[in-house]
Amino acid sequence: MKPSTSARINRSWGVALALVLMTLLVVTPLLFILHTSVTPNDQWNVLAPLQVIMDAELSVVLTNSIILGFWVVAGASILALPMSFLTAKTSLARHKWLDVVLIIPFMTPPYIGSMGWMLFMQRRGFLEQMAPFTEELTPYFFSLFGMVAIMSLHLFPFLYLILRNALRRIGAGYEEAGAVYGGGFVYRFRRIFVPLLLGSYAMGALLVFVKTIAEFGTPATFGRKIGYHVLTSEIHRFTSSWPIDFSKATALASVLLATCLIFWYGQNLISRRYDYQTLGGKGSKVKLIHLKGWGRFTAWGYIVFLLATAIGIPYFSILVASLQKLRGDGLRWGNFTLEHYQRLLTWGSPGMEALLNSLGLALITATIAVVIGTFLAMQIKHASRVSERVTDVFSLLPNTVPGIVTVVGLILLWNAPWMPIKIYNTYGMVVLTYVVLFLPYTVQYVKSGYQQIDASLTNAGRVFGGTPWYTFRRVVLPLLVPGMMAGWMMTFTISIRELVASLMILPPSMKVSATYIYAQFEQGEVSLGMAMAVISVGLTTIVLAVMNYRGADRT
Amino acid sequence: MDLIVKQLTKSFGAVQALQPLDLHIRSGEFTTLLGPSGCGKTTLLRMIAGLETPDSGEIWLDDECVFSSEKGVFKPVHKRKLGMVFQDFALWPHLTVYENVAFGLKATKQTNGMKERVMDAIGAVRLSGLEQRYPSQLSGGQQQRVAFARAIAVEPKLILFDEPLSALDALLRDEMRAELLHLVQSRGLTAIYVTHDQLEAMSMSDQILVMQGGKVLQKGAPEEIYHRPTEPFVAKFVGKSNWIDPDKQMIRPEKLRWRGRPGDLTWSAVVKRVSYLGDRYEIMLELEDGTVWAAYHDHRLQAGDRVLVYASPHDIHSIHPIKEEIYV
Numbered sequence: 001m002k003p004s005t006s007a008r009i010n011r012s013w014g015v016a017l018a019l020v021l022m023t024l025l026v027v028t029p030l031l032f033i034l035h036t037s038v039t040p041n042d043q044w045n046v047l048a049p050l051q052v053i054m055d056a057e058l059s060v061v062l063t064n065s066i067i068l069g070f071w072v073v074a075g076a077s078i079l080a081l082p083m084s085f086l087t088a089k090t091s092l093a094r095h096k097w098l099d100v101v102l103i104i105p106f107m108t109p110p111y112i113g114s115m116g117w118m119l120f121m122q123r124r125g126f127l128e129q130m131a132p133f134t135e136e137l138t139p140y141f142f143s144l145f146g147m148v149a150i151m152s153l154h155l156f157p158f159l160y161l162i163l164r165n166a167l168r169r170i171g172a173g174y175e176e177a178g179a180v181y182g183g184g185f186v187y188r189f190r191r192i193f194v195p196l197l198l199g200s201y202a203m204g205a206l207l208v209f210v211k212t213i214a215e216f217g218t219p220a221t222f223g224r225k226i227g228y229h230v231l232t233s234e235i236h237r238f239t240s241s242w243p244i245d246f247s248k249a250t251a252l253a254s255v256l257l258a259t260c261l262i263f264w265y266g267q268n269l270i271s272r273r274y275d276y277q278t279l280g281g282k283g284s285k286v287k288l289i290h291l292k293g294w295g296r297f298t299a300w301g302y303i304v305f306l307l308a309t310a311i312g313i314p315y316f317s318i319l320v321a322s323l324q325k326l327r328g329d330g331l332r333w334g335n336f337t338l339e340h341y342q343r344l345l346t347w348g349s350p351g352m353e354a355l356l357n358s359l360g361l362a363l364i365t366a367t368i369a370v371v372i373g374t375f376l377a378m379q380i381k382h383a384s385r386v387s388e389r390v391t392d393v394f395s396l397l398p399n400t401v402p403g404i405v406t407v408v409g410l411i412l413l414w415n416a417p418w419m420p421i422k423i424y425n426t427y428g429m430v431v432l433t434y435v436v437l438f439l440p441y442t443v444q445y446v447k448s449g450y451q452q453i454d455a456s457l458t459n460a461g462r463v464f465g466g467t468p469w470y471t472f473r474r475v476v477l478p479l480l481v482p483g484m485m486a487g488w489m490m491t492f493t494i495s496i497r498e499l500v501a502s503l504m505i506l507p508p509s510m511k512v513s514a515t516y517i518y519a520q521f522e523q524g525e526v527s528l529g530m531a532m533a534v535i536s537v538g539l540t541t542i543v544l545a546v547m548n549y550r551g552a553d554r555t
Numbered sequence: 556m557d558l559i560v561k562q563l564t565k566s567f568g569a570v571q572a573l574q575p576l577d578l579h580i581r582s583g584e585f586t587t588l589l590g591p592s593g594c595g596k597t598t599l600l601r602m603i604a605g606l607e608t609p610d611s612g613e614i615w616l617d618d619e620c621v622f623s624s625e626k627g628v629f630k631p632v633h634k635r636k637l638g639m640v641f642q643d644f645a646l647w648p649h650l651t652v653y654e655n656v657a658f659g660l661k662a663t664k665q666t667n668g669m670k671e672r673v674m675d676a677i678g679a680v681r682l683s684g685l686e687q688r689y690p691s692q693l694s695g696g697q698q699q700r701v702a703f704a705r706a707i708a709v710e711p712k713l714i715l716f717d718e719p720l721s722a723l724d725a726l727l728r729d730e731m732r733a734e735l736l737h738l739v740q741s742r743g744l745t746a747i748y749v750t751h752d753q754l755e756a757m758s759m760s761d762q763i764l765v766m767q768g769g770k771v772l773q774k775g776a777p778e779e780i781y782h783r784p785t786e787p788f789v790a791k792f793v794g795k796s797n798w799i800d801p802d803k804q805m806i807r808p809e810k811l812r813w814r815g816r817p818g819d820l821t822w823s824a825v826v827k828r829v830s831y832l833g834d835r836y837e838i839m840l841e842l843e844d845g846t847v848w849a850a851y852h853d854h855r856l857q858a859g860d861r862v863l864v865y866a867s868p869h870d871i872h873s874i875h876p877i878k879e880e881i882y883v
Contacts (some may be wrong), residue, residue: 173643173645174645174647176606176632176641176645177646177647178633178647178658179605179606179632180604180606180632180637180639181633181638181658181659181662181663181705182659182662182663183633183658184633184662187662191658191662196647196648196649274649
């Protein structure tokens, strides 16, 4: 059946509106960065960003970012490879809780994780208090090594999940066939196992690389302390501390943008070349290696080590710091108090104000993002036409591009002298920035829900006499609601703790929980800051747990 | 290659997957392990391949012992030099057709004249010209042929088939069945074939082993299995059976006639249902005692018709299960 003319017009209006919206919100700000950075002195010069960087002796910042990226990929690989092997191929596979627990490091805001590590390792920190002999060693942690360790512990879950899924997909059949046809263990490993895994590994590694060079939280806290400056932290410096230099910030931003896009493109090429349709389901039995004795002991030792460093240490430090009466008194019974929480949660205190600001912003952002995101997802549909594909790419762009780049672009656009809509430095600007940054989550969730809805479902609805509106309301909408809920909660939780956008966009005198934590940690009362960290992480954990629980009976 | 299996057993946890089993397969024979899922046929095949370790017993390939629980012998899979065709084909997706077929030769360093052998195998399954394709670029039937080619390229003395046709659709299955049999026979290979499809078993095999619950119930030529089943289960699993005396006496539907001859036995029945099969009608009959039988007729009968069916007493097959004979 052909769609009626009015339906077709409706549809093209929808896509057109989606495209206009995305161009305005997402694409223009990014183009603005590129345009500003290649036209210093109002003359076109494609290499201008690089020149600005060279002249200002900022090239070290670019190399720092890239070096950091490579080391973190290496670190995350060392952490993720054994773990993914254990849960994919050995009897540990039945411990499903490991998968849930291993998501925690990556759901922990990087700045909070870094603060935990700093409290733990610093001079007279928790480690020295518990084991004084480590005094000699802890200073070595405050180096590139420590930074790589913290970021690897934060980002390895990505690689872990990708590798584990790839390993599980490589059914036992491939290896058995290799053995039947005379391949010994080493030969099978080299000729079957490694090539099949390589594509997934490369994809995961590039993802970790891009996430590393785009990350702000750790460079802004730990990196600052050790004087290791990278693109993101320098962009922030040039836009927020004196002397403010927007031309350098945009130059750095455009270089960061270009680097990320190059690596994304590389990832795309690899996934197209090396992503095999491997066997699944019928006939491909998963043969698990049964761990016994020393093997079992080593495996659990490794898991305990990983969980202790990725989750235990940062959370221990944050929690203890938030509960200490006097930080100088160290770890001692009787030195614990809930006083910081009390002060923080007193009505009218700066902390409470920041927390309420965060909650309010998160509520508004999540609601607007779900409305726009659902609309976009329904325009993208199955991404079969060019206009739909373009909408898809545009709406996911804020997830591809480093957050700080998007924020700089938004500032450039909305702070431009000719801009008639004066929302810069207002509450509205904060909401706009958050919505743009977190739109991709709703789009992704709703889209995957929408794509499950086969045409036959709506056809069946119509065959059994439903009007288009009735079919939408009773068939399509209920299937979209889980995705919308997931999108809403994800946006809500991430908005509560967003640091970089808040630091750069918030109107003067307004604070949110993330900037409060940051400020207290840098030059205030660490215990208050950490109490806020516990509350904001606790709050988001509860929301995510509810979401997981609600999601459990649907899937 | 002669395959000898002695007192082989295997259990998974509390489940006895294979009761003590003896088996002798002679060189050049096509043997089928037939049975419902979970009967132990695939387990037996995988133990012969070396993919599964038996609990006890012995396996001999010609005069070489490849497994013995007593002597502590276990020859690993990759040294047994067998060919195997898997249910899901298990073609390596990152290798081309050529590389897939050549794998067995390369892995065992038989590189002399490798190219000719690989091309010969690919030619034998009629895939010449597709050597550089990847498995994902082939149809299901073509993938199946690559799996055959891979198995014959290594010139194994014994080739194992693990339900190789079950992933294909019905039409393709008939075609591949004939091709597979031709390949095996023309190359003089010894084959063990696992299936739950009685048609496949009957049409291809020299010898069928009907298995159930980890036991071999009957072993014999297809005709023997069909006409002289020794267990009620075999009679029911292979072909259709009309029971005169439940689990003791039965007659195959095609032996029932609509006209009597001297010395015939007679039953009166009511037509319950008629299905047209193209070449004949299948008539479901209900006897006076409520037993339901099947019979064939050239013409359509009407449901509710009262009929008489006849059969010669020679066509009635009495089942004497082996275990009952032991008690007698």
